[in-house]
Amino acid sequence: MDFTFTEDQLLFCESVKEFLQGEVTAESIRASWDTDTGRNSELWTQMVELGLTGMLVPEAYGGLGMNELDFILLAQECGRYALPEPLVETVLVATPLLASLADTDARCASLLEKIVSGEVMIAVGHAANNLVSDAHVADYLLLPKGDQVHLVPKDQVELIAEKSVDPSRRLFTVKWEGNDETCLASGAEGVALLAATLNRGALGAAAQMVGLAEQMVAMSVQYTTDRLQFGKPIGVNQALKHHMANCAVKTEFAKAPLYRAAYTVVQNPAHADFAVSHAKVVAGEAALLAAKNSIQSFGAMGYTWECDLHIWMKRSWALDKFWGHAGFHKNRLHQWLLNPNAKIGAEMTFGEQA
Amino acid sequence: MDLNYTPEQNAFRKEVREWLAANIPAEPLQSFDTAEGFEQHREWEKTLAKGNWGMVTWPKEYGGRGCNLIEWLIFEEEYYRAKAPLRVNQNGIFLLGPTLMEYGTPEQKERFISKMASGEEMWAQGWSEPGAGSDMAAIRSKAIRDGDEYVINGQKVWSTRAVFADWVFCIFRTDADSERHKGLSFVFVPLDAPGVTVRPIPQLDGLPGFAEIFFDDVRVPVSNRLGGEGEGWNIAMATAGFERGLMLRSPARFQETAKRLVSLYREHANDIMDLSIENAVVKSYMDAEAYALSTYQTASRLMKGGKIGSESSVNKIFWSELDQLMHETAMSILASRAELLPSSPNAGDVGEWLDGFMFAQSGPIYAGTNEIQRNIIAERLLGMPRK
Numbered sequence: 001m002d003f004t005f006t007e008d009q010l011l012f013c014e015s016v017k018e019f020l021q022g023e024v025t026a027e028s029i030r031a032s033w034d035t036d037t038g039r040n041s042e043l044w045t046q047m048v049e050l051g052l053t054g055m056l057v058p059e060a061y062g063g064l065g066m067n068e069l070d071f072i073l074l075a076q077e078c079g080r081y082a083l084p085e086p087l088v089e090t091v092l093v094a095t096p097l098l099a100s101l102a103d104t105d106a107r108c109a110s111l112l113e114k115i116v117s118g119e120v121m122i123a124v125g126h127a128a129n130n131l132v133s134d135a136h137v138a139d140y141l142l143l144p145k146g147d148q149v150h151l152v153p154k155d156q157v158e159l160i161a162e163k164s165v166d167p168s169r170r171l172f173t174v175k176w177e178g179n180d181e182t183c184l185a186s187g188a189e190g191v192a193l194l195a196a197t198l199n200r201g202a203l204g205a206a207a208q209m210v211g212l213a214e215q216m217v218a219m220s221v222q223y224t225t226d227r228l229q230f231g232k233p234i235g236v237n238q239a240l241k242h243h244m245a246n247c248a249v250k251t252e253f254a255k256a257p258l259y260r261a262a263y264t265v266v267q268n269p270a271h272a273d274f275a276v277s278h279a280k281v282v283a284g285e286a287a288l289l290a291a292k293n294s295i296q297s298f299g300a301m302g303y304t305w306e307c308d309l310h311i312w313m314k315r316s317w318a319l320d321k322f323w324g325h326a327g328f329h330k331n332r333l334h335q336w337l338l339n340p341n342a343k344i345g346a347e348m349t350f351g352e353q354a
Numbered sequence: 355m356d357l358n359y360t361p362e363q364n365a366f367r368k369e370v371r372e373w374l375a376a377n378i379p380a381e382p383l384q385s386f387d388t389a390e391g392f393e394q395h396r397e398w399e400k401t402l403a404k405g406n407w408g409m410v411t412w413p414k415e416y417g418g419r420g421c422n423l424i425e426w427l428i429f430e431e432e433y434y435r436a437k438a439p440l441r442v443n444q445n446g447i448f449l450l451g452p453t454l455m456e457y458g459t460p461e462q463k464e465r466f467i468s469k470m471a472s473g474e475e476m477w478a479q480g481w482s483e484p485g486a487g488s489d490m491a492a493i494r495s496k497a498i499r500d501g502d503e504y505v506i507n508g509q510k511v512w513s514t515r516a517v518f519a520d521w522v523f524c525i526f527r528t529d530a531d532s533e534r535h536k537g538l539s540f541v542f543v544p545l546d547a548p549g550v551t552v553r554p555i556p557q558l559d560g561l562p563g564f565a566e567i568f569f570d571d572v573r574v575p576v577s578n579r580l581g582g583e584g585e586g587w588n589i590a591m592a593t594a595g596f597e598r599g600l601m602l603r604s605p606a607r608f609q610e611t612a613k614r615l616v617s618l619y620r621e622h623a624n625d626i627m628d629l630s631i632e633n634a635v636v637k638s639y640m641d642a643e644a645y646a647l648s649t650y651q652t653a654s655r656l657m658k659g660g661k662i663g664s665e666s667s668v669n670k671i672f673w674s675e676l677d678q679l680m681h682e683t684a685m686s687i688l689a690s691r692a693e694l695l696p697s698s699p700n701a702g703d704v705g706e707w708l709d710g711f712m713f714a715q716s717g718p719i720y721a722g723t724n725e726i727q728r729n730i731i732a733e734r735l736l737g738m739p740r741k
């Protein structure tokens with residue numbers, strides 16, 4: 001038993017963090033809102049060159065052959081810097097889904113290679129979301145239809161641009177037909193793939209929310225140190241200290257469940273539902289509380305468009321509901337826990353072993 | 355105790371209901387944080403005024419109906435039930451109005467209350483400054499006497515609807531050497547006066563719902579001062595009492611939201627929900643009712659000559675946190691569509707909840723933050739030690 005990340009995992013995360021810190025700022029995010037796509041293709045190219053898009057692509061298809069656990073800390077950093085580009089969904093959702101099919105489907109294999117090289121981008125739809133994010137910059141869409149998974153070229157779909165409260169998010173209603181040719185999987189296989197896709201999406205959202213929560217708290221700590229009222233920094237008031245401390249407690253207790261979820265998705269994907277749902281629920285709670293307590297600490301300043309806080313708040317509001325809202329995930333937990341045969345108890349924390 | 359409306363009260367309700375049904379604009383108005391929407395809402399205020407429905411509690415000579423507080427509550431219930439437009443002049447009618455009645459000279463009442471009641475003049479509130487938020491006694495903007503005029507210099511911030519309003523009521527330092535709560539006065543400034551610059555500030559939804567106001571040698575007559583020179587703080591506290599206490603947020607507003615929340619939940623009850631959401635819906639409804647019950651109780655007490663004191667802080671915490679809970683719950687029910695703006699093609703009626711959710715974020719901040727209200731409750735109401 002060793003519940004730590006490896007030196008390599010931590011170093012990789014640190015280097016990507018530095019990269020994001022340099023490239024993704026509140027100013028660059030605001031600038032992206034006014035562009036057509038809201039996406040920065042140069043930044044994407046840089047991420048491709050760093051090998052990020054291919055992290056979970058098997059080595060056979062030119063990727064780094066890593067796994068969800070190797071990426072989870074990076075997903076957290078993507079949240080911390082409120083990265084608008086769909087890196088988390090590409091790595092955690094699109095490439096594993098294609099990789100599951102690549103051995104039998106040449107199209108998937110070829111797409112994986114092109115994701116690694118940055119030639120194509122893929123958007124993924126799921127019944128849990130209604131809407132598809134980043135469909136406008138995708139070349140292909142992976143879309144569900146009942147128990148089927150389809151791979152549809154962008155020119156065969158109609159996109160209706162929806163508007164999110166988070167100006168960084170680009171969401172689309174997708175109209176499409178699909179046919180035998182676009183169908184990659186169906187029946188039990190399709191169902192399993194869609195279930196795994198939901199878990200990976202939820203895992204990515206949870207990781208980003210932990211990063212978002214930590215960043216909002218960091219911003220609030222800074223603000224409450226700088227802002228003076230009654231001749232003192234407002235942060236001296238216990239009321240505000242407790243607001244922030246409550247966030248820290250929530251976030252801390254979202255992390256271990258998050259890492260357990262990532263581990264389970266890698267090691268025992270068929271039994272990852274409860275672990276993922278646990279992580280998604282608590283990470284969502286942490287991010288929503290951080291948003292609420294942060295705007296409260298900023299006072300009226302936090303209610304403005306000019307204050308950067310809303311970039312993080314709005315992303316939190318959105319991700320909490322994406323890839324399964326809290327009600328959906330709590331329901332899965334209820335079902336798992338209340339099952340008479342549930343394997344619960346202290347010795348079952350990491351599943352049935354020995 | 356008698357928890358029945360009188361026949362007169364029931365008749366009054368009927369009258370309100372019928373008038374509203376006949377007069378409410380058929381099309382919903384645009385947001386009053388846009389120039390066009392503001393004017394639409396101003397027109398609506400004029401319509402209300404023509405029917406003498408602008409401020410039912412005011413005396414008849416000021417365009418009111420001399421209603422008591424129970425009748426006011428009934429009016430509000432009907433108003434929200436009918437989904438009538440939000441009150442664009444709330445700073446004027448709910449805050450300044452009652453203050454003017456109490457502290458205004460006959461000339462001031464004549465001049466300002468009637469134009470407020472007729473919907474001709476819209477008011478903004480100018481108290482906060484960059485350095486004076488929770489600590490309002492840190493106000494630095496000055497109004498220095500020069501003969502029959504004040505010369506105003508300084509800056510106000512977060513002034514709601516000041517972008518489109520006609521007047522602002524401010525607190526300025528009229529004694530340049532004074533400190534803290536002393537030497538402050540309550541002064542009215544026309545927003546088109548020479549030397550006034552209004553800079554719109556976009557809010558979370560991107561619309562300029564409030565503004566920064568700069569005063570550069572702005573001159574107003576001394577008769578624009580409400581109450582005595584140096585009495586600004588005490589008068590402001592009375593206004594703030596109206597703001598947190600009864601007037602600004604009548605229970606019907608929240609009860610109407612709670613009712614909409616119940617229908618929203620019913621519509622989505624077949625989606626995958628968990629009990630915590632259903633519990634939150636029930637709690638929302640009960641809390642909205644509790645707020646109504648408590649308000650009826652306060653209103654009854656006030657009608658018998660009682661006064662409202664620190665319990666206005668208790669009210670403010672309750673309604674602002676209730677509003678947050680209701681909108682958070684609605685967002686949970688709307689799930690992955692909750693983030694859609696009203697203008698999004700497939701948003702349907704989702705966007706209204708999102709707008710309400712964003713506004714609910716500001717409830718625990720404006721009208722005195724909830725942290726400050728909790729301090730007041732602990733220290734003044736409960737007598738806990740201050741230091």
Ligand SMILES: Cc1cc2nc3c(=O)[nH]c(=O)nc-3n(C[C@H](O)[C@H](O)[C@H](O)COP(=O)(O)OP(=O)(O)OC[C@H]3O[C@@H](n4cnc5c(N)ncnc54)[C@H](O)[C@@H]3O)c2cc1C
Pocket residue numbers: 227229230234237238239240296297298299300301303478479480481482486487488489511512513514515564716719720721722723724725726729
């Ligand atoms: C939507 C909206 C509309 C508004 N409209 C108007 C308007 O029309 N006119 C107007 O004059 N103002 C208006 N305001 C401003 C409002 O009055 C102030 O926001 C409020 O007084 C708080 O001040 P601040 O924003 O500077 O926050 P700050 O005072 O800087 O407070 C920031 C945080 O510190 C906390 N804090 C500060 N001091 C203490 C303490 N001693 N103990 C515990 N906690 C403390 C606060 O509770 C808050 O959480 C509006 C604000 C909003 C959000």
